[in-house]
Amino acid sequence: MKLSGSLVSRSHRALLLGIAAVSMMAAGSTAASAAAKCMKGDREAPYTIGWANIYSVPTWMKQTEGTISDEVDRLKEEGLVDELMITDAQGNAQTQIQQIQSMIDANVDAIVVIAGSSNALDRVISDACEKGIAIVNFDSLVNTDNVTAKINTDSSEWGSTAAQWMVDQLGGKGKIIVMNGPAGISVSDDRRKGAQPVLDANPGLEIITETNTEYNVAPAQEAMTSLLFANPEIDGVLSLGGALSAGSVLAFDRQGREQVPTTGENARQFLELWKEKGLSGWATMQPNWLGALSVYTAVQALEGKDVPAFVKVPLPVINDDNIDSYLERADQFPADGYIYSDYDQALFDKLLAQ
Amino acid sequence: MSVPANLYLAVQRRRNRGLTGLYLVVAAFLIVYAFLFPGLLSVNGFSKFTQNWFPLALVTMAQALMLLNGGISLAIGPMVSLGAVIAAVTMGGPFGVVGGLLAVAAVGLFIGALTGGIVAYLRLPAIIVTLAGSFIITGVALILLPRPGGFIPDWFSDLLAGHTPVAFGLLVLLLIGWKLYIATPLGLGIYAAGDNPVGAFRSGIPVERVKVVAFAISGLLAALAGLFVAAQTGSGDPVIGTPFTLNSIAGTVLGGVAFLGGKGTMRGAICGSLLLSVMINVMFFLGFPPVAQYVAQGLIIVGAVAIPQLTSQWRAKP
Numbered sequence: 001m002k003l004s005g006s007l008v009s010r011s012h013r014a015l016l017l018g019i020a021a022v023s024m025m026a027a028g029s030t031a032a033s034a035a036a037k038c039m040k041g042d043r044e045a046p047y048t049i050g051w052a053n054i055y056s057v058p059t060w061m062k063q064t065e066g067t068i069s070d071e072v073d074r075l076k077e078e079g080l081v082d083e084l085m086i087t088d089a090q091g092n093a094q095t096q097i098q099q100i101q102s103m104i105d106a107n108v109d110a111i112v113v114i115a116g117s118s119n120a121l122d123r124v125i126s127d128a129c130e131k132g133i134a135i136v137n138f139d140s141l142v143n144t145d146n147v148t149a150k151i152n153t154d155s156s157e158w159g160s161t162a163a164q165w166m167v168d169q170l171g172g173k174g175k176i177i178v179m180n181g182p183a184g185i186s187v188s189d190d191r192r193k194g195a196q197p198v199l200d201a202n203p204g205l206e207i208i209t210e211t212n213t214e215y216n217v218a219p220a221q222e223a224m225t226s227l228l229f230a231n232p233e234i235d236g237v238l239s240l241g242g243a244l245s246a247g248s249v250l251a252f253d254r255q256g257r258e259q260v261p262t263t264g265e266n267a268r269q270f271l272e273l274w275k276e277k278g279l280s281g282w283a284t285m286q287p288n289w290l291g292a293l294s295v296y297t298a299v300q301a302l303e304g305k306d307v308p309a310f311v312k313v314p315l316p317v318i319n320d321d322n323i324d325s326y327l328e329r330a331d332q333f334p335a336d337g338y339i340y341s342d343y344d345q346a347l348f349d350k351l352l353a354q
Numbered sequence: 355m356s357v358p359a360n361l362y363l364a365v366q367r368r369r370n371r372g373l374t375g376l377y378l379v380v381a382a383f384l385i386v387y388a389f390l391f392p393g394l395l396s397v398n399g400f401s402k403f404t405q406n407w408f409p410l411a412l413v414t415m416a417q418a419l420m421l422l423n424g425g426i427s428l429a430i431g432p433m434v435s436l437g438a439v440i441a442a443v444t445m446g447g448p449f450g451v452v453g454g455l456l457a458v459a460a461v462g463l464f465i466g467a468l469t470g471g472i473v474a475y476l477r478l479p480a481i482i483v484t485l486a487g488s489f490i491i492t493g494v495a496l497i498l499l500p501r502p503g504g505f506i507p508d509w510f511s512d513l514l515a516g517h518t519p520v521a522f523g524l525l526v527l528l529l530i531g532w533k534l535y536i537a538t539p540l541g542l543g544i545y546a547a548g549d550n551p552v553g554a555f556r557s558g559i560p561v562e563r564v565k566v567v568a569f570a571i572s573g574l575l576a577a578l579a580g581l582f583v584a585a586q587t588g589s590g591d592p593v594i595g596t597p598f599t600l601n602s603i604a605g606t607v608l609g610g611v612a613f614l615g616g617k618g619t620m621r622g623a624i625c626g627s628l629l630l631s632v633m634i635n636v637m638f639f640l641g642f643p644p645v646a647q648y649v650a651q652g653l654i655i656v657g658a659v660a661i662p663q664l665t666s667q668w669r670a671k672p
Contacts, residue, residue, distance in 0.1 A: 053644065056644045056645075085638070085641065086643060086644055087638055087644065088644030088647060088648075090597075090648075091597065092597040092601075093591065093594050094406075094409065094410075094583065094594065094597065094598075095597070095634060097406065097586070097587070098406040098631070098634055098635065099634065099638060101402050101403075101406060102391075102634075102635050102638040102639065103638075105391050105393055105394075105399065105402070106391070106638070106639065117502055117587075117591045117593075117594060118501075118502050119502035119503065119587060119588070119589035119590075119591055120502070120583075120587040120589070120591050120594055121587070122587065122588050122589065123511065123515070123586065123587060123588050143502075143589075186501075
């Protein structure tokens with residue numbers, strides 16, 4: 001298994017994207033074409049949607065699947081969709097090819113996919129596109145442009161916005177620790193690279209050291225605990241994702257150290273600690289509703305509407321002003337899950353109108 | 355003339371006996387699949403299905419060779435990745451597709467033979483040597499191609515993984531090749547050396563050489579599976595092969611090849627891999643949710659191994 005169980009919580013993208021993410025930069029500049037790609041206009045509602053997942057086990061994936069089936073239920077009521085077929089490649093890109101082939105064989109009308117490899121799916125996806133199937137690819141992207149639409153946030157912007165917040169918090173001066181996801185994983189690399197220009201522009205901000213751990217609480221807490229012993233003065237923690245921040249806050253707490261400004265992602269545990277410990281925090285997210293948006297986009301394209309080839313989803317920001325609105329809804333999300341921002345059809349229409 | 359022919363048939367019948375259950379299960383799955391997806395019986399449907407099965411069939415053959423030898427390889431998946439990477443890196447180069455093909459074959463044979471040499475002559479356990487090998491090979495693949503990429507000419511992709519059953523034809527050729535190989539002394543030696551190395555040695559079988567050749571062929575098959583995956587996907591990916599290690603073992607054992615060596619058939623292993631592959635498609639067309647697929651997959655595998663056992667016990671009773 002490529003995706004080991006030890007990397008459970010946030011690792012989905014880390015590993016899946018491991019090799020993938022750069023492609024989105026290339027696609028980012030593409031302008032909307034005259035008619036939605038792959039569409040031949042020969043398919044009629046109600047549509048059958050295929051959801052080709054690479055790995056269904058991590059919590060983030062389960063939540064994402066939740067938004068997909070919610071969206072399908074909504075579209076069913078409108079009479080636009082009649083069936084959702086779900087596959088799980090169990091981390092195996094080769095299996096994913098086989099399952100997408102089966103979706104083509106079953107003549108589904110749309111395929112929504114998180115790619116297990118940026119290259120491996122290119123041919124089978126092009127085949128599907130040729131058959132007039134709407135292909136919407138999100139989160140972990142493929143290289144080929146033979147898709148109806150690609151949907152993602154910008155990892156580089158993730159890093160730069162987080163770094164800028166830290167600069168503002170500390171007035172451009174102070175000692176910080178940077179916490180990264182696993183080394184050699186593109187989502188982790190891209191976020192770190194995005195932070196670099198901001199850090200370069202603010203030489204007053206001194207990086208004491210950096211950590212590379214899996215996107216889980218325990219390894220992050222362990223790494224931060226030993227850093228706390230070695231460094232009496234830490235002014236901020238620039239944590240770049242997953243549950244790393246929760247590990248950091250816990251480490252500060254157990255050592256009896258005063259909490260410092262901390263960045264992070266929308267992991268429920270981090271948001272709760274943030275409020276409970278009263279620290280000043282900032283977080284963004286890879287919204288789970290990218291899945292729902294993908295289904296919506298596919299149906300829009302099937303309905304003959306034009307959709308942009310690349311939908312860049314702005315990163316929703318959580319800060320001290322709006323964190324309460326997230327925590328209010330916390331009990332609707334799993335304890336090890338992610339509290340994503342609200343979404344509705346109006347938001348989707350706005351994103352597609354870009 | 356009739357005596358040897360009868361003997362041959364009798365031996366084959368005995369070798370097939372433990373596999374009847376598996377044959378029936380595979381046949382049942384294929385019938386259900388064809389019923390759910392009649393397009394399977396068209397040239398295009400058959401081609402696409404066999405293309406998705408083909409690399410698994412190759413690595414299962416590679417693993418079956420190892421198990422028959424009394425060993426096991428944990429480096430099959432990384433070898434697939436390396437094969438794919440070499441194909442994707444070289445085929446765009448000055449020597450083109452032929453150069454790429456030769457490079458992949460040469461690397462597969464060389465790494466296989468080297469591993470075999472270490473196992474046979476230094477008397478180290480295959481599981482340790484191939485485990486170490488898997489790290490090295492993965493590393494080399496990542497050095498050659500740190501991110502998915504490279505290039506496979508379209509015509510080559512279309513030839514192997516287009517709308518014609520070329521992959522299936524290659525599999526048939528490989529099986530014929532295997533039949534011919536086990537008719538040679540070195541080929542026969544695989545079974546003898548795997549079952550009882552000391553006895554085989556005393557009977558004059560060059561046990562070490564048998565091992566090295568078997569490892570080399572196994573490496574070649576895994577690397578060629580990688581070449582095929584590269585052609586199928588149109589590019590190279592340095593980690594795409596990883597899941598093949600476990601799946602190759604699953605297919606082989608499912609096919610009735612014994613872990614302890616010397617017992618089992620290549621046709622069984624091929625059937626095992628076919629079951630693993632067709633199972634995925636049948637579950638899709640039956641509309642199983644992913645969670646049920648995990649459970650069903652486990653049950654099917656246990657069932658396919660247990661049914662022959664149970665029937666033989668049942669048969670043994672008076």
